Amino acid sequence: xxxxxxxxxxxxxxxxxxxxxxxxxxxxxxxxxxxxxxxxxxxxxxxxxxxxxxxxxxxxxxxxxxxxxxxxxxxxxxxxxxxxxxxxxxxxxxxxxxxxxxxxxxxxxxxxxxxxxxxxxxxxxxxxxxxxxxxxxxxxxxxxxxxxxxxxxxxxxxxxxxxxxxxxxxxxxxxxxxxxxxxxxxxxxxxxxxxxxxxxxxxxxxxxxxxxxxxxxxxxxxxxxxxxxxxxxxxxxxxxxxxxxxxxxxxxxxxxxxxxxxxxxxxxxxxxxxxxxxxxxxxxxxxxxxxxxxxxxxxxxxxxxxxxxxxxxxxxxxxxxxxxxxxxxxxxxxxxxxxxxxxxxxxxxxxxxxxxxxxxxxxxxxxxxxxxxxxxxxxxxxxxxxxxxxxxxxxxxxxxxxxxxxxxxxxxxxxxxxxxxxxxxxxxxxxxxxxxxxxxxxxxxxxxxxxxxxxxxxxxxxxxxxxxxxxxxxxxxxxxxxxxxxxxxxxxxxxxxxxxxxxxxxxxxxxxxxxxxxxxxxxxxxxxxxxxxxxxxx
Numbered sequence: 058x059x060x061x062x063x064x065x066x067x068x069x070x071x072x073x074x075x076x077x078x079x080x081x082x083x084x085x086x087x088x089x090x091x092x093x094x095x096x097x098x099x100x101x102x103x104x105x106x107x108x109x110x111x112x113x114x115x116x117x118x119x120x121x122x123x124x125x126x127x128x129x130x131x132x133x134x135x136x137x138x139x140x141x142x143x144x145x146x147x148x149x150x151x152x153x154x155x156x157x158x159x160x161x162x163x164x165x166x167x168x169x170x171x172x173x174x175x176x177x178x179x180x181x182x183x184x185x186x187x188x189x190x191x192x193x194x195x196x197x198x199x200x201x202x203x204x205x206x207x208x209x210x211x212x213x214x215x216x217x218x219x220x221x222x223x224x225x226x227x228x229x230x231x232x233x234x235x236x237x238x239x240x241x242x243x244x245x246x247x248x249x250x251x252x253x254x255x256x257x258x259x260x261x262x263x264x265x266x267x268x269x270x271x272x273x274x275x276x277x278x279x280x281x282x283x284x285x286x287x288x289x290x291x292x293x294x295x296x297x298x299x300x301x302x303x304x305x306x307x308x309x310x311x312x313x314x315x316x317x318x319x320x321x322x323x324x325x326x327x328x329x330x331x332x333x334x335x336x337x338x339x340x341x342x343x344x345x346x347x348x349x350x351x352x353x354x355x356x357x358x359x360x361x362x363x364x365x366x367x368x369x370x371x372x373x374x375x376x377x378x379x380x381x382x383x384x385x386x387x388x389x390x391x392x393x394x395x396x397x398x399x400x401x402x403x404x405x406x407x408x409x410x411x412x413x414x415x416x417x418x419x420x421x422x423x424x425x426x427x428x429x430x431x432x433x434x435x436x437x438x439x440x441x442x443x444x445x446x447x448x449x450x451x452x453x454x455x456x457x458x459x460x461x462x463x464x465x466x467x468x469x470x471x472x473x474x475x476x477x478x479x480x481x482x483x484x485x486x487x488x489x490x491x492x493x494x495x496x497x498x499x500x501x502x503x504x505x506x507x508x509x510x511x512x513x514x515x516x517x518x519x520x521x522x523x524x525x526x527x528x529x530x531x532x533x534x535x536x537x538x539x540x541x542x543x544x545x546x547x548x549x550x551x552x553x554x555x556x557x558x559x560x561x562x563x564x565x566x567x568x569x570x571x572x573x574x575x576x577x578x579x580x581x582x583x584x585x586x587x588x589x590x591x592x593x594x595x
Contacts, residue, residue, distance in 0.1 A: 100350045100569070103576045104594055107295065111593035112306040113575065115586070116318040116327035119444070119475050120280050120311035124264040125253075126243035127199050130206045130479060130515065132496040132584070133311075135243070136331070139585050140285055140307065141268035144245035145173060145192070146237055152353075152407070152499050152582045154237050158187065158247055158269070159225075168232030168536065175223040178292050181249035182273045183266030189219035194250050196227070209506065209513045210244040213533060234536040238500035242583075271302040271589035283309040293589055303577075303592035313446035313475075319570075322347060328572040328593075331586055334449045335394035341570050349570045352580040353407045355497025355504060356565035357400050360441070360457070361482060362490050364558065365519035369439040369489045376557035378429045378437065382464035383457055384421035385562045392452050393563070400564035402553045403495075403504040407582060409538055410501045410545040417554045426464035438467040439489030442481070445472040454492055482517035490559075491517070496584050497565065501545055502532060509552050520558035525551050 121137050123129040129138065147157040156162075159173040179187040196217045199207035213233035218226040227236065239245065252267035253260055260267070264274050271293060272285035285307040293301040310327060312318045315334030321327035323344065333341060333349070341349040360379065362370035370376050385399035401418060404411050430437055441458070443450045451472070458468045468489075473481075481487045498504050506529050507513040511521040528548035532541045552558040567580040574594040578586055 100348050100571070100579060105576075107299070107303050107577065107592040108595055109303050109592075110305050111303075112308060113304055113329055113588065113591065113593065114308045114310060114321075114327045115588075116312050116321050116330040117309050118311075118315070118318070118332045118447075119313055121277065121283060121309075122476050122479065123261045124274070124277070125261045126246040126248070127202060127205050127207055128261060129243060131475070132494075133475075135496070135585055137283060137285070137309065138243060138246060139270075140272040140588055141264060141270045141274055142246040142248060143179070143269045144242065145240045145247065146245060148241055148499055148581065148583065150579050150581055152355075154241060154499065159240075162237070168234075169229045171227045171229070171236060172220070173225045173227070175225060176292060177223050179269050180290060181252065181266065181269045182288060183249050183252045185249050185251050187247060187269055188222050189225040190222075191247060191250065192225040193217040193219050195247050196244075198253075199244055206514045207244040209510070209515075210239045210242075210503075231534050232536065233533050234541065235500040235502035235506075235533060238498065238503060241499055242503070272304075272307055280311055282311075285309070291589070295590070302589045304588060307588055313444070315447070315449050322570055322572070325572065328575050329578070329586065329591075330570045331568055331584060333396075333568045333570050335392060335396050338394060338396055338568075346573055347570060348573055348575075349568075350580055351396065351569065352567045353405075353582050354565040354567040354584055355405045355407060355499065355582055356495055356584060357403060357405065357497065357504070357561055358397070358453075358494040358563040358565065360490050360492060360560040360562065361517050362557070362559045363485055363487055363518060364521075365485045368485070368487075368519075369437070370518075372433060373556045373558075374429055374433055375437050376560055377554070378426040378464065379461065379466065380418045380553075380557060380560045380562075381422045381429065382426035382466060383418075383460050383560070383562055385418070387421075387460070388453060388456055389563060392449065392456060396568070397563045397565055400561050402549045402561050403508060404501045404545060404549060405497060405504065405564050408501045408504070410542040412546055415546070415549065421460065423460070423463035426466065430464070430466070436465065436467075438469075440469045440471055440487075441489060442471055442473050442478050442487060442491040444475045444478065444493070450492055485517060485519040494565065497582070499583065502529075505529065505545070505548070506533070509548070509558050516558075518559045520552070522551060522556050522558075525556075525558075 119133045121134050122131045126138055143158050145159040146154050149155050158176055161174045163172050199205055200211035213229050215230045216228045220226050248267045271288055271291045273288050275284040275286050277283045287305050318330050319337040341347050362376040364370050389397050401416055441454050443454045454470045461468050478491050507515040510529055511526050525548050528544045531544040567584045569580045576592050576594050577590045
């Protein structure tokens with residue numbers, strides 16, 4: 058039997074006490090002097106004793122698409138979800154899974170039952186109680202509702218039992234090693250049944266009263282602002298036993314253009330941002346009124362190439378030709394100034410299943426790409442969809458366009474709203490390719506299964522390979538890391554090189570930029586900010 062029990066009061070404040078490293082002077086490519094990208098830097102230690110009150114303005118790279126964790130599939134959404142909703146488990150700043158709404162858990166000897174002991178002092182924002190019945194309702198909703206984006210995450214779950222008021226048991230169809238990692242994110246977020254049902258069709262934009270998290274939803278004005286206010290009844294406490302959160306209010310401003318986000322930080326119109334364009338990093342590091350830090354991240358950047366019948370990339374060799382032709386190092390250097398690194402698949406360097414020697418397209422080979430297309434017998438011309446208003450995305454697309462021309466591959470660029478691109482991706486309703494990244498998950502399964510497995514929700518390339526499906530099933534069925542790694546490595550060789558699902562080109566880093574008076578925040582490897590421990594120096 059496996060179990061976990063921790064002192065939650067300590068864990069709730071872990072992000073504060075972890076900030077013991079001071080920021081280093083900056084060198085080239087956004088790294089500290091003498092360091093090579095990707096580099097890691099941490100904020101200076103929190104100054105003084107935390108104080109209550111104040112409002113933080115957070116510059117987010119796009120407007121929230123969907124407040125409902127069941128339907129959401131965008132990173133920008135999760136930035137709000139993590140403030141409004143609590144999940145059953147959570148990660149600390151190192152990526153380690155820790156208790157949250159679940160105080161402890163035990164796994165049966167055959168791996169097919171996981172039993173969670175729940176906190177007893179939690180209420181949703183609408184006043185209803187959190188308990189095992191609520192866990193059952195949420196998980197059943199996620200795994201059985203038509204159109205749920207969490208159905209793939211929870212596919213191995215056969216049922217959930219409310220054993221007693223504060224004990225929930227997950228019954229699995231087969232051992233499912235990534236379950237805890239899955240429950241860190243939206244598949245493990247708990248919502249008030251009463252609030253969801255009362256919200257009806259409007260719930261996706263107005264999750265009033267639905268969460269149990271440190272901040273309550275107040276309003277969302279499309280493309281203008283989102284307001285959250287302190288939940289005075291939140292259960293979290295700091296290391297001294299003081300109630301969290303410290304902040305009174307968070308105002309989120311959707312700002313698509315990265316340079317404008319940086320300007321808002323400099324002028325004080327925004328106090329926090331977590332997506333900084335590469336060219337602005339050096340200037341933020343040198344600004345005495347700001348603090349910039351970054352760390353490891355599980356995310357990647359890729360080109361979705363549509364593999365469905367009749368689409369431009371139906372023949373996977375075209376995707377391989379694009380992978381061969383692009384120069385990843387040039388993209389990392391010229392667009393991201395070393396804050397991202399060349400990437401070759403879904404498994405990030407910090408994942409246990411990573412192989413640092415897996416670099417199948419390390420050197421750009423436009424001549425080889427051209428020869429491969431000549432072998433296919435039909436030239437490649439396609440359209441790339443990029444997010445409207447994002448100068449950085451457009452620069453990436455234009456650089457890739459120029460690189461592909463060296464292989465006689467012609468790529469047109471079309472800008473659409475971010476939400477429009479996601480809608481087209483849902484049904485592979487685009488002919489060529491899209492340029493949308495992935496923020497990453499703590500277990501490589503979260504970066505891989507739903508993107509690659511036949512029919513999975515994030516498989517927006519309409520890719521299908523029976524051998525890959527078999528290998529990915531194997532990664533879920535065992536908790537033996539050596540066996541999981543072997544299966545992940547065999548699968549990645551196929552869906553990246555032999556029969557490419559799409560084109561991966563960069564791995565990400567977590568970024569965090571704040572005004573100097575913002576205290577307590579640190580970079581997390583999932584790129585998301587935990588505002589429950591943040592405070593403003595008076």
